Amino acid sequence: MQKKAIILFSGGLDSTTCLAIAQSQGYACYALSFAYGQKHHVEIERAKQIAHSFGVVTHQVFVLPLEQIRGSSLTDGDMVVPDYQDGSAIPNTYVPARNTIFLSFALAWGEVLGAHDIFMGANYLDYSGYPDCRPDYLHAFETMANLATKASVEGQQFKIHAPLLKMHKAEIIREGLRLGIDYSHTVSCYRADRMGRACGKCDSCTYRKKGFEEAKVPDPTIYYGV
């Protein structure tokens, strides 16, 4: 029987590449997105389109009340998503415990589906310093997950796959192109408009632009206001 994988899937560049990698490894793919009150909720519509084009088994969208928790410029109307700034500070686009919440839902859904492989596009090199993208964190989540469920007690091992973890953005793009991805449909921008056009200036746009430059391939992103 084909092994099942859950893919945390935002419809952005990284998670779309991650989905393509999981599919290339022969997994039956279950894409999982979250409508968590993000201002750039156009990503959910794009995620639906992309998931459909990949022919995933299911694309599930869970609605989560993270905008009630606030504490991030991605969800809080009183905070502004900033332009990219160089430096080591964790930017205010950090969403408290977001990956822990997302992975917890993947774990629950995975247990019910019998999908013990969970893929996510976490990226430790060209990223914003989010703590929940670091290798140590992912390892600790996996350890916890393997104590958390009835499936674990019954001998199943969950595995968190982060195939992009140690790739630079340009390498991710090259790998995605090799796998046939059309990146023009993906939305990475934290300030994407309703059409999915990108600001070109936020952290996420900055890393993505630089990736296309360094990969020496045309950037298919449509930008507004630049």
Added chain:
Amino acid sequence: MQKKAIILFSGGLDSTTCLAIAQSQGYACYALSFAYGQKHHVEIERAKQIAHSFGVVTHQVFVLPLEQIRGSSLTDGDMVVPDYQDGSAIPNTYVPARNTIFLSFALAWGEVLGAHDIFMGANYLDYSGYPDCRPDYLHAFETMANLATKASVEGQQFKIHAPLLKMHKAEIIREGLRLGIDYSHTVSCYRADRMGRACGKCDSCTYRKKGFEEAKVPDPTIYYGV
């Protein structure tokens, strides 16, 4: 400044005792409940009343789509909550990854509030064998949590408090009575009716009843159909 604690709070016997303990330790208490599609959703109304009577700082109720994940008789209309059965099998009232999801939300909310102490009423002795109530699991969650957040990077340590972990139900009840709890308002039953009356036969009722018997105090629970 008074230290803040988040208390996972279902309105049942254990979590109400846990709230009383946190309060007795001097914490400013933030109660956290989840409307997750549980059939016994009367517990949410009771939780609101009890939290109010304790004078908590805030009682937050998050709505989570666990009924879309299914896999538990507590949320799935096609599964029946069984009567208590002796044995070591994990019963179908187990909700996939529930405590991981609940603790993840506590972590997120705690980070925003500046509440780094998270209390939960997990109970390892008179319980149904749920994997996510075991000491090893809770320890692994705490380790993961301390790698997951911006607060952790900035030097804050989160602590998961499970003060009931190694107490028998009778001891929990005695401790709660000592702290002044009126258990008649708490709802533990998995098949509670809209009035909050208990079936007397499910796992949760069985452990609770036995607890009152062993504590040699009157059981204030109102049962239906027995």
